[in-house]
Amino acid sequence: MQSSPAQQDNPLLPGYNFNAYLVAGMTPIVAGEALDFTINRPNGMKGYIINLTTDGIGTIFQGDDQFNCSAGDLLLFPPNATHYYHRAENSPLWHHQWIYFRPRALWKDWLNWSDTVNHVGRLTVTDCNEYQRILTLFKQIEQEYRHKGLFYEEMSMCLLEQLLLTCFKLDPSNKQRMLDPRVLSACHFITDNLGQNHKIADIANAIHISPSRLAHLFVQQTGSSMIKWREEQRMIKAQHLLHTSNAPIYHIARILGYDDQLYFCRLFKRHTGLNPSEYRNSR
Structure with a gap:
């Protein structure tokens, strides 16, 4: 999986282009x-990778930062964090499940793990039942990704949200608060209806709370305000x-709720530093 100019469709081999929203698999080394x-990968990747060792031992990093991981160990590589890992020399194998993903904005706090080395989060699952639950989620996400059935991307992201929440709750040093269920419901309503310009009152009515209280x-x-947060979600989806598609820019703007393509382009450049055409050509 070292960098290579060749492009191919197997994410386990060099040259795979991780421009997708989510990629999942198991690496049997x-x-x-x-x-x-x-x-x-000295400069890491554009998205996150979460990794669960299921058998054998892997070695992460070199020198003073080097550590090993074995069955039940989870790793979370954030964007741009160095990737350097391989099968441990004293282990005949290293099997790990992994998911590459671009997160939803509401997941931000859940991606800050307390134990990190070189920005890479570490978490050990010691309870057998929790380990099986986490492994099942990894496998379900991989199955959705591979089969690419109806709504596979939405199903994968819902399962990934469960996985990240489970890890978040297992972090023994986690002092962060979970989002209020009403705020979480509002986030889901917005992401499920990104192309609609719902007012705050519409969102509040959908989750049975007063607009002022929800705001x-x-x-x-x-x-962040709900309107600004929705804009951030739209820009993530636009990227x-x-x-991942050849859809015209005006069409992408329209399905994200922008009738004015020029306005959409200005917003996109404000968020990414590039206009949509430049961003598309940067892959």
Whole structure:
């Protein structure tokens, strides 16, 4: 999985382009076989990777930062964090489940793990039942991704949200508060209806709370207004669509709720530093 100019469709081999919104798989590394090589990405990746060791031992980093991971150990690589890992020399194998993803904005707090090395989060699952639950979620996400059935992306993201929440709750040093369920419901309503310009009153009515109370809670817990938060979500989705589809820019703008393409382009450049055409050509 070292960098290579060749492009191919197997994410376990060099040259795969991780421009998708979500990619999932299992890497069965066995000593001396085809996948037994070091992954070395000094500048990391654009998205996150969460990794669960299921068998054998892996070695992460080099020198003073080096550590090993074994069954039940989770790793979370954030964007741009160095990737350097391989099968441990004293282990005949290293099997790990992994998911590459671009997060929803409401997941931000859940992606800050307390134990980190070189910005990479670490978490050990010691309870057998919790381990099985987490492993099942990894496998369900991988199955959705591979089969690409009806609504597979939405199903994968819902399962991934469960996985990240489970890890968040297991972090023994986690001092952060969970989002109020009403705020979480508002976030889900917005992301499920990104192309609609719902007013705050519409969102509040959908989750059975007063508009003023919802607006107050939302800013208090997310640090952003609902309108600004929706805009951020739209820009995240726009980046995904620009890199994974050939849809015209005016069409992407329209499905995200913008009738004015020029206004959409200005917003996009404000968020990313590039206009949509430049962003699409940057992949």
